[in-house]
Amino acid sequence: MNRVFKALSDPTRRRVLELLRQRPMTAGELSDQFTVSKPTMSAHFAVLREADLVDADKQGATITYRLKLSVLEDAILGFSSAFGIGTEPTLRKETQS
Template sequence: MGDSMDARLLGRELNKFFKALSDETRRNILQILERGEHSVGEIVSNFGLAQPTISRHLSVLKEANLVIDERRGQQVIYSLNPEAMAHSAKRFFGEFSHFNGKLA
């Protein structure tokens, strides 16, 4: 029972990870944040999209644990969460370890 629970939790974690990465705008936001932390307004200025739209994209990235937000006064500052990104990727590829040596 514990194994099936772990598998379901892993599945949900990976679904959030890949949902977050499936959208080009979200991938572009991650590229912006790769250069350093930014406020929502700074992120919005890189796109021809409204602030609520960017905020929804940031919410998906946060739900997948790919970004971290921090309130500073009236601004919310976003930054990458590289440890969580690496962890999710490692967990995904670990799921396929039983194929090692079998794929040609």
């Protein structure tokens, strides 16, 4: 859980997660959205994997990253509830898209 917060502390990584929220993308597609080098992006992906915020599946030479929304959700909701933020006691399990 500390790793999740560490992962979220970098704007590039937060942006990656936002992109992945729309659809899974390959490392290359993601890298194309940023101005930093591919090795740098690869390091960001590694941080996200360590935090368990994404899943990586390899199809041949390409690797597709997918957001693990439930992990992000658990971290955010857990933190929020320690502060009484947002979601009032009715812990609603809303249909996810």
